[in-house]
Structure formats: C-alpha cells, structure tokens
Amino acid sequence: MIMHAGDILRRRGLIDDAQLEASRGDDPTNLIQNAVSKGFIEERVALQAIAEEVGLEFVDLREVEIDLSALDGFPQKLIYRQALFPIRYQNGSIVVATADPLDLYPLDEASAATGKNIVPVVAQRAEIARLMKRHLGVGSETVEGLMAAAADDDELELLEELETDGSELSEMAQEASVVRLVNEILLEAIETKASDIHIETQSDGLIVRYRIDGILHRQPTPPEINRFQAAIISRLKIMARLNIAEKRLPQDGRIKLRVHGREVDIRLSVIPMIHGEGLVMRVLDKSSMVFNLAELGMSAENYETFSKLIELPHGIVLVTGPTGSGKTTTLYSSLLQIRSDATKIITTEDPVEYQLDGINQIQVHSKIGFTFAASLRSILRHDPDIVLVGEIRDLETAENAIQASLTGHLVFSTLHTNDASGAFTRLGDMGVEPFLVAGTVEGVLAQRLLRRLCPHCKEAYEPKKDELPRDFPWERGGDFTWYRPVGCRECRGLGYSGRLGIYELLVANDTIRDLAQNRASTWDIRNAAIKTGMRTLRMDAWDKVIAGVSSVDEVLRVTKGDVL
Numbered sequence: 001m002i003m004h005a006g007d008i009l010r011r012r013g014l015i016d017d018a019q020l021e022a023s024r025g026d027d028p029t030n031l032i033q034n035a036v037s038k039g040f041i042e043e044r045v046a047l048q049a050i051a052e053e054v055g056l057e058f059v060d061l062r063e064v065e066i067d068l069s070a071l072d073g074f075p076q077k078l079i080y081r082q083a084l085f086p087i088r089y090q091n092g093s094i095v096v097a098t099a100d101p102l103d104l105y106p107l108d109e110a111s112a113a114t115g116k117n118i119v120p121v122v123a124q125r126a127e128i129a130r131l132m133k134r135h136l137g138v139g140s141e142t143v144e145g146l147m148a149a150a151a152d153d154d155e156l157e158l159l160e161e162l163e164t165d166g167s168e169l170s171e172m173a174q175e176a177s178v179v180r181l182v183n184e185i186l187l188e189a190i191e192t193k194a195s196d197i198h199i200e201t202q203s204d205g206l207i208v209r210y211r212i213d214g215i216l217h218r219q220p221t222p223p224e225i226n227r228f229q230a231a232i233i234s235r236l237k238i239m240a241r242l243n244i245a246e247k248r249l250p251q252d253g254r255i256k257l258r259v260h261g262r263e264v265d266i267r268l269s270v271i272p273m274i275h276g277e278g279l280v281m282r283v284l285d286k287s288s289m290v291f292n293l294a295e296l297g298m299s300a301e302n303y304e305t306f307s308k309l310i311e312l313p314h315g316i317v318l319v320t321g322p323t324g325s326g327k328t329t330t331l332y333s334s335l336l337q338i339r340s341d342a343t344k345i346i347t348t349e350d351p352v353e354y355q356l357d358g359i360n361q362i363q364v365h366s367k368i369g370f371t372f373a374a375s376l377r378s379i380l381r382h383d384p385d386i387v388l389v390g391e392i393r394d395l396e397t398a399e400n401a402i403q404a405s406l407t408g409h410l411v412f413s414t415l416h417t418n419d420a421s422g423a424f425t426r427l428g429d430m431g432v433e434p435f436l437v438a439g440t441v442e443g444v445l446a447q448r449l450l451r452r453l454c455p456h457c458k459e460a461y462e463p464k465k466d467e468l469p470r471d472f473p474w475e476r477g478g479d480f481t482w483y484r485p486v487g488c489r490e491c492r493g494l495g496y497s498g499r500l501g502i503y504e505l506l507v508a509n510d511t512i513r514d515l516a517q518n519r520a521s522t523w524d525i526r527n528a529a530i531k532t533g534m535r536t537l538r539m540d541a542w543d544k545v546i547a548g549v550s551s552v553d554e555v556l557r558v559t560k561g562d563v564l
Helices: 005-011 017-024 028-037 043-054 076-082 105-114 125-136 168-173 176-191 223-239 300-309 327-338 372-382 395-406 422-430 434-440 510-517 522-531 537-546 552-558
Strands: 084-090 093-098 118-122 156-158 196-202 205-212 215-218 251-259 262-273 276-285 315-320 345-349 360-363 386-389 410-415 441-453 459-461 482-484 496-507
Touching: 005 017, 005 028, 005 043, 017 028, 028 043, 043 118, 076 084, 076 105, 076 125, 084 105, 084 125, 093 105, 093 125, 105 118, 156 176, 176 196, 176 205, 176 223, 176 251, 176 276, 196 223, 205 223, 223 251, 223 262, 223 276, 300 441, 300 496, 315 327, 315 395, 315 422, 327 345, 327 386, 327 410, 327 441, 345 372, 360 372, 372 386, 372 395, 386 395, 395 410, 395 422, 395 434, 410 422, 422 434, 422 441, 422 510, 422 522, 434 441, 434 510, 441 537, 441 552, 482 552, 496 537, 510 522, 537 552
Parallel strands: 093 118, 315 410, 315 441, 345 360, 345 386, 386 410
Antiparallel strands: 084 093, 156 251, 196 205, 196 276, 205 215, 251 262, 262 276, 441 496, 459 482
C-alpha cells in the first residue's frame, strides 16, 4: 500500500480533514510545504511524524558533521533537483538526507549512479538547502535549475516597477532562473548581515564577495555561474533603473526591496573594468539599524562628555574616521538623542542613508550644483537650531559651517582624518583661518569599529606576555580573562558576531584652542589632549579586550600603537 503524507498527518491528529484538503490545493505533491506555509503544522513536526511512520531516523543537520568526501561521484542533479544531500559513508553505504522520505525514486537513482547502498535519513528542507549553499555555493541550486521560477514574493519583493527596453540582453536578464539567482545573492547577503556585496568580473569568471563586519569574505559559487555573468549584471542594472547598454561609463543607482516584510535599500555602483563590469552594492537594512547613542560602545566617561557636547547652543562638533567606521550611525544617534519639538534639525547628506522621523533631511546633487556648501546657505534661511553637514570636503563648505556656528547654530559634520587631533590641522590645510577653527570647534570624536567576539564560542586563554604589544595597559587590567575567537554555527565559523565602536574624544579646552590658533602640529595637539585626559583609540580598544568583548588580534588590525 502506498503511504501518503497527508494520511499520516491526519491519522496522527496533526492536521484535520479541512486542513488536509486545503493543503492539497492545486499541487498535492507539495502537501507538507503547503501545510507549513498555511500555518497548519511545523515542518519539523510533520517530518518527524513521517520518519517515525516509515521507520527512518530524523536528523538535525545543524548538529551533524558532514563528510564532504561523500559528495564525490554523487550525482549533483539529484542534490539540486530532488533536495538530497549525502552526509557520510557508513559501512560501505552512503547516508543521504532527504526532505521527502516517501519518494523512493530519487534514492533508487542515487544508488544506481553511485553503485552503493543508500541509507536515507529525514531532515528539514531548509537545512538541506543551507548545506547546498555552504558547500556548493550561493545560487548553486538556481544554476542547476532547481526552481524554474522567480523567488517567492514573500521572500524578496521589488518596491518599484521595472522598465525594460525589449532587447535580447534585457529579455535574458528577465528569465526566471536569472531572476532567482540574483535574488539568491541578495537574500544571502541580507541574511548574513553583509554591509556590501561585491560582484567582480575576473579573467577566470565571476567572483562574489560579501563584506561582513568590515571584512570581505569570498562566497563559494559553482563554475556554471559564469554562463550567467552578463545576465546577472544586466538584471541588477535593470533593478536599479540603469542603462544596460552602457558598458563604458560608471553608473550609480538604487534598488528598493522588501525582504521578509522589511524594507531594504541597495545602493548600486557599476564601473567598467578590463574583464567586464564590476558591481558594488551597499546594503541598507532599515529594520536592523538602531540609532541609540548609549549602545554604540562608548565608555561611560566618553558618553557623558559627548552628550554634553551635543547639547551646546552653538559651535561645531566633528566626527572623524575612514569610510565604514560608523560616523553616520553616531551622528544619527546624536540627533535622535537631542531631537525635540523645541528644536528644528536640518541635515544635508550625500546620500541620505536612513530617513529619520522628526528631522528634515536634504539630498545634495553635485551634478546640478546643489552641493553641501550651496545647500548649507539655503538651510540657514529655514531657521534651524541644529544643522548636520554630511561631510566637510572643501574650503567653501568649511567656511559656511563655521559661519553657521558663529551665527548661533550647532553644527555637526564629518571629516576624513586618522585621529581626533588631525581635524584641526585638516581644516587649516583647507584654508580656514586658524582663529576661526580655534573659536568654533567644540569637540572632535574619532572612531573605528572592532569586531565583537561571538558570545557562543569565544575561548578563554592565557597569552604569553612577550606575545603582546608593549603598549598594553597592564596597570588597568587587574584580574580579567583573555578571550580569542573560535568559530561556531551561530557566527558562521567566523568567531565574531557584530561590531562595536572604539572612540577618541577630544574636547577643545583653552590649551587646545591656543595650539590650534598658533598652527601647532597634529602631534602637539594630540599630546596636549592626552595630558588633559583624552583616551586614544588604542587605549579604548584595549579596554574592550579587558572587558572580554573583543580580541587582541582585532585591536592590532584596527588601531595603530601609541608612541608617546
């Protein structure tokens, strides 16, 4: 007698007759998936019941060690099309995970192809897909045509209608397999909390890399993905409303998505390179961002001092650091902390990365002459109390920001300098008069981001003293535990999960103002600030090691040693 999944679930009381009928729907072959999607039953519960009924073992693939040698010679079309995955060898047989234990034909086909006995075990389909993605590459199932349709709208939905030109390249980019492949790349990046996606065309094919917690990680991809190279790039350009026929000039665009109910913005940049076009996408996941100044990683002392700085009635507060160091997050968090009905806040940004309630935000357009400097002149006619200038890039913007601070406004902005003391000399290098810099800059916050050790797998250890840098502050340590990264399933084997800020806060006192007015060097200003209590980026980073939240390797990677 042939057993049916629905009959087993109904007999065991896991679904009723009405739910069974609704689950059969138009596609009775996917009854379990239909029942799960309608919320009638959890997939794990259904598969456990069916496995028990047919006398098979149900396994949690997250807890199983995979023997990759079992993949050798195993027909890949069965992995992709039938969702089978070989786990290990067992007494000359191959143990194979399946999400459909009632379908015996693929198992027989695997046995015939390998010449070995197949021992099936039951596992959840999502866990099998995770193994496929991890060991065979992102988008691998799409390349083999696992699904000949676009990704489920509930997973990834475009928020803007696409426009195509009807060309052959455009039609190829709209094919269901290409659509799903591109969606897979985007979904995987969002799920791994990547900040950037790099798609690079090299002489030997396409390379996909994700920047996760500030570090680029190459994603395994099947070699067959190279056949789709032109279509993948064209699909992304169509999604960003770019000209797919233009391959000689750089282009910038934007993709608006809804992923699992969350809105995500993708900023796309395309640049022609010698082997084809290179793409970089900045992922802005609005729902994952929390702009809370108290939770960014500042020490209690820095937080208290900086909170007083951002409540001053006028002056300039600068945040410095390289690209990707969290400057925007710090500034947005500062604005939200001081936002109130009694203050008008206007920002001018390039681009506006996140939309903030209760704050007036302006997008600059340099190509038409609407620059930071031009927008700042207009902003001052709108009676603001607080102004944020995305970046001070030139003398005109710097002078306008200083003028705004002198006329009773509090001005926030960013600069690209290596440390806090460098901000004074940087403004001087732009051509700003030293007495104006000394009189208006109230404080400078330099910052970097350290990767946070994964709390699930970090390992305590005792380093040898001669292995550590000479500037480690042993006098501050006291009795504490050293930790180092290990790697586990929770952190995807990286040993780190998330990031936190390290900060160097320089408050302009009389000594600092005198030095700035007399065109003192960055070095002199820095030494004077340290003597009056400033803690450097390196010092703050060591505090994170002492607190057990980051590692020595991270401190050495991100910061430069203090030599006084």
